[in-house]
Amino acid sequence: MTKNINWGIMGCGGIAREFADALKAVEGANLIAAASKSGKAKQFAEDFNLAYYYDDYEEFVRNEEIDVVYVATTHNFHYENTMLCLNNNKHVLCEKAFTLNAKQASRLIEIAKSKKLFLMEAMWTRFSPALAKLISVIKAGVIGEIKTLKGDFCIDVPFDPKHRLYNINLAGGSLLDLGIYPITFACMILERYPVEITGTLNIGKTSVDQESHYLLKFDKGETALLSSACTYSAPIDFVIYGTKGRIVVPNFYFPAKLILMKNGKTEEIISVPYESNGKNYEAIEVMECILQNKTQSDKQTFYDTLKIMEILDSLREAYLTYPNENDF
Numbered sequence: 001m002t003k004n005i006n007w008g009i010m011g012c013g014g015i016a017r018e019f020a021d022a023l024k025a026v027e028g029a030n031l032i033a034a035a036s037k038s039g040k041a042k043q044f045a046e047d048f049n050l051a052y053y054y055d056d057y058e059e060f061v062r063n064e065e066i067d068v069v070y071v072a073t074t075h076n077f078h079y080e081n082t083m084l085c086l087n088n089n090k091h092v093l094c095e096k097a098f099t100l101n102a103k104q105a106s107r108l109i110e111i112a113k114s115k116k117l118f119l120m121e122a123m124w125t126r127f128s129p130a131l132a133k134l135i136s137v138i139k140a141g142v143i144g145e146i147k148t149l150k151g152d153f154c155i156d157v158p159f160d161p162k163h164r165l166y167n168i169n170l171a172g173g174s175l176l177d178l179g180i181y182p183i184t185f186a187c188m189i190l191e192r193y194p195v196e197i198t199g200t201l202n203i204g205k206t207s208v209d210q211e212s213h214y215l216l217k218f219d220k221g222e223t224a225l226l227s228s229a230c231t232y233s234a235p236i237d238f239v240i241y242g243t244k245g246r247i248v249v250p251n252f253y254f255p256a257k258l259i260l261m262k263n264g265k266t267e268e269i270i271s272v273p274y275e276s277n278g279k280n281y282e283a284i285e286v287m288e289c290i291l292q293n294k295t296q297s298d299k300q301t302f303y304d305t306l307k308i309m310e311i312l313d314s315l316r317e318a319y320l321t322y323p324n325e326n327d328f
C-alpha cells in the first residue's frame with residue numbers, strides 16, 4: 001500500500017481502543033478522529049494522539065479529511081450509525097453483529113453500492129492467518145472428510161442489566177455477540193452456508209438469550225453443534241472432526257495455533273502467530289479495497305454478511321425481538 005488512508009472511530013468504548021491500537025501496526029493508516037456521544041472522545045484523542053475529537057456524530061461525519069469510519073458502537077446503533085456515515089460519503093467498517101437483522105443489513109448494502117462506497121462487517125476472524133492455514137490443512141485432506149464441527153463461545157459475565165450483553169435496548173444476548181463467532185467459523189471452514197438451522201435459546205430476566213445452542217446442517221451432511229452463553233465459561237475451542245482425525249482450534253475467534261490429533265493423540269501443533277492484536281488484518285483489507293475502489297471485500301463479502309444475519313434471524317425468530325428493529 002502506498003497511499004495513506006484517514007480513519008475515524010465512532011463510539012469510544014472497549015473495542016474502539018483495541019482497534020485504535022491495531023491501526024498503529026498498519027502502514028498507511030492514519031487515525032485522525034474519534035467521536036463519542038457520552039463524552040469519551042477527548043480522552044480517546046489524547047490517548048491516541050488524534051487531531052480531532054467530537055461529542056456529536058453528525059459533526060464528526062462532516063469532517064472531510066476522514067476517509068473511512070470504524071463503527072464501534074453496540075449492535076443496536078450499527079444501522080443508524082453506518083447509514084449516517086454512508087450518507088456523508090464515508091467508507092465504513094462496522095463491528096459485528098453487523099446489524100440487528102438481515103433487512104437492515106440489506107438496506108445498508110444497497111446504499112453502499114448505490115453510492116459506490118466500501119462497506120464491510122468487522123468479522124476479524126475471517127482475516128486470521130491461522131484460519132487460512134486451517135483451511136489449507138483441511139483441503140489437503142489431512143483429517144479426511146469432515147463430518148462434524150463443534151464450537152462454544154461461552155463466557156461468564158456477572159449479571160448487570162445495563163451491560164451490553166444483558167441489555168435488550170443494546171440488542172444484548174449471547175447470540176449476536178458471541179454465538180455469531182462459532183456460527184461464522186463453521187461456515188468459513190466449510191465455505192458454505194447451512195441448509196438446515198435449528199436451535200434453542202434460554203431467555204433470561206432481561207428478555208435476552210443468556211445460553212443458546214445451535215445445530216446447523218450443511219448440504220453434504222456435515223453438522224455443526226455450537227453454543228454461546230454469557231452466564232458460564234467453557235473453553236473457547238472449535239473442533240473439526242474428520243474421518244482421519246481432528247483439529248482443535250483454541251481461541252478460535254482469533255486463533256494462534258492448530259492442534260492436529262490422530263487416533264486420540266496429538267500428532268502436531270501448528271503455530272500460526274499473528275501480529276499486533278489481530279485487528280490489524282481487517283484494517284489492511286479495508287484499506288486495500290478502498291485503494292482499489294471496491295465496494296465490498298472478496299474475502300468478507302456482502303453475501304457472507306447477509307447469510308450470517310439470516311441465520312441469526314432464523315435462530316432467534318421464536319424467542320427474541322429487539323426493540324424497534326423493524327422501524328426503518
Ligand SMILES: NC(=O)c1ccc[n+]([C@@H]2O[C@H](COP(=O)([O-])OP(=O)(O)OC[C@H]3O[C@@H](n4cnc5c(N)ncnc54)[C@H](OP(=O)(O)O)[C@@H]3O)[C@@H](O)[C@H]2O)c1
Nearest residue numbers: 011012013014015016036037038072073074075095096097
Ligand atoms: N471484534 C471483536 O473482537 C469485538 C470484541 C468486543 C466487542 N465487539 C463488538 O463491538 C461493539 C462494541 O462493543 P464494546 O465492547 O466496545 O461496547 P461498549 O464499550 O459497551 O460500548 C461501545 C460504545 O457504544 C455506545 N454505547 C454503549 N452503551 C451505550 C448506552 N447504554 N447508551 C448509549 N450508547 C452506548 C458508546 O458510544 P459513545 O462512545 O459514542 O458514547 C460506547 O462507547 C459491539 O457490537 C460488539 O459486538 C467486537
